[in-house]
Amino acid sequence: IAPMPGLVKVLNAKVGDTVTKGQPLVVLEAMKMEHTLKAPRDGVVCDVVAAQGEQVQDGTVLVALAEEDADAA
Structure with missing residues (x-):
C-alpha cells in the first residue's frame, strides 16, 4: 500500500512471484x-495493481x- x-x-513484482519477508x-x-516498499511477509504475488511510471x-x-x-503451518 502506498x-x-x-x-x-x-x-520488482509480477503475478505468480514467490516473495520473502x-x-x-x-x-x-x-x-x-525514494521509498522502498518491502514484502510484509513470505507469500505469492496474486495481483499487481500499479504500473511503473504511474x-x-x-x-x-x-x-x-x-x-x-x-493449514500450511
Whole structure:
C-alpha cells in the first residue's frame, strides 16, 4: 500500500512471484526521495495493481499477496 502520494519508479513484482519477508517490491518516489516498499511477509504475488511510471495516491494498493494458508503451518 502506498504510504503517500508518489510515482512508481521501480516495480520488482509480477503475478505468480514467490516473495520473502523484507524483499523489495516497489520503489516509490515521493517528496524528491525514494521509498522502498518491502514484502510484509513470505507469500505469492496474486495481483499487481500499479504500473511503473504511474502516479499513485496515498493508500493505493500496489501489490497484493495471496492469502496465507492456515493449514500450511
